[in-house]
């Protein structure tokens with residue numbers, strides 16, 4: 001126990017097993033050194049527009065956060081400003097005194113990872129406050145997304161966030177010596193510009209092995225609702241405390257409710273969710289705003305994992321590496337269930353349009369019979385506006401029925417049921433014919449209305465009646481350079497069928 005005679009710093013240095021292991025030291029020496037920049041106070045005042053209200057991003061228990069524009073706009077960062085009023089030490093009771101800001105600088109200058117909100121620099125020359133410059137996260141926090149977003153994230157995004165947070169914690173726990181975050185919660189998960197979750201706020205984090213004096217001297221800390229109930233004394237701390245907090249976060253992600261919420265009974269998310277999970281009532285803990293996942297096993301797996309993480313027995317909680325592997329499997333399941341439900345949706349849509357087409361065919365056949373009854377001189381008007389929009393059947397399908405219409409070699413298309421029909425003018429030439437609505441069902445055949453369908457889908461068709469800029473002109477067959485946008489009042493587009501012969505010879509007809 002020689003360290004008792006030393007001062008705290010050297011005692012930590014002597015007792016830290018990490019320092020004994022020369023091989024590890026060599027490894028650490030080979031690691032690239034993270035370049036942390038030092039900013040002047042003046043630089044940060046300018047970058048945050050004198051810490052103005054416009055630059056204000058939010059307030060935490062240790063101070064306020066501002067958006068900073070540095071390097072002539074090339075670097076956007078977040079400046080954490082902690083006042084001396086808030087300089088409560090994280091370990092003031094014993095060995096040494098470190099403020100959360102100093103602690104964050106110490107930890108983040110040693111651990112950098114894309115899953116973390118990394119340190120860019122700091123400012124040491126401020127008299128009233130400690131300033132930390134960290135990466136700017138433009139999409140708020142996971143707390144905001146879960147509890148106040150108008151469109152709460154769906155299951156695949158939730159599982160992705162959970163996996164990204166678990167990976168961030170794994171990075172910390174697997175570093176050498178390990179880092180225990182101690183404050184895993186949804187407001188400390190920030191969302192970056194690519195919509196990835198990043199772990200932030202290392203004010204309470206501890207770096208070292210659990211047997212290190214520093215850890216043994218630091219009293220328990222964290223956020224109520226997320227804090228491991230077994231972490232009552234410094235010696236109780238382990239990486240499993242972070243696993244517990246992660247379990248609470250996972251329950252929050254699944255349910256969309258707060259870790260402690262007085263609107264629920266019981267208010268603690270653990271006491272509320274775990275009994276339901278034990279009874280297999282997984283759907284009851286799902287966020288009712290998005291409902292259960294397409295694949296029920298996804299919720300089951302997430303809920304069971306969360307329940308394992310929040311077990312009171314530390315030994316029974318999984319390691320974070322196991323959590324990561326588990327969530328990877330759940331993530332794949334969500335992905336495949338999404339692909340499957342998309343496929344099912346497409347099949348349903350296809351079936352629906354097929355049904356509509358069949359219905360139209362039936363209606364069409366019925367109208368043909370009626371037409372036949374009316375001695376080939378009358379055309380029935382069938383179908384409504386809606387049926388006009390359906391355009392999935394090619395005219396060729398109905399080519400064989402053309403004789404029933406009694407207009408020579410004209411071809412009627414199912415698209416046109418209602419008021420617009422296609423006339424075949426030649427081997428590659430088609431026109432659309434709008435039948436005049438009149439009392440009863442028919443229009444005299446010699447004079448017909450010709451019109452373009454309003455459906456955008458049909459505009460892509462080469463068999464389209466189009467208009468040129470000379471007025472109402474039509475292009476038949478594979479016409480190019482037409483300007484359909486000029487054609488607004490389609491009802492004015494009249495054509496006398498006497499001109500039909502001319503049209504066959506001329507691809508474009510002007511009126």
Ligand SMILES: Nc1ncnc2c1ncn2[C@@H]1O[C@H](COP(=O)(O)OP(=O)(O)OP(=O)(O)O)[C@@H](O)[C@H]1O
Pocket residue numbers: 057058059060061062063064065078080117134135136137138140141183187188190200201
């Ligand atoms: N890097 C950042 N980029 C963008 N916004 C941030 C950043 N860091 C913090 N903020 C915003 O500032 C708010 C305060 O953050 P801070 O980490 O100080 O406190 P907190 O995590 O909300 O609470 P506590 O201090 O109690 O843990 C956050 O809620 C977040 O909206």
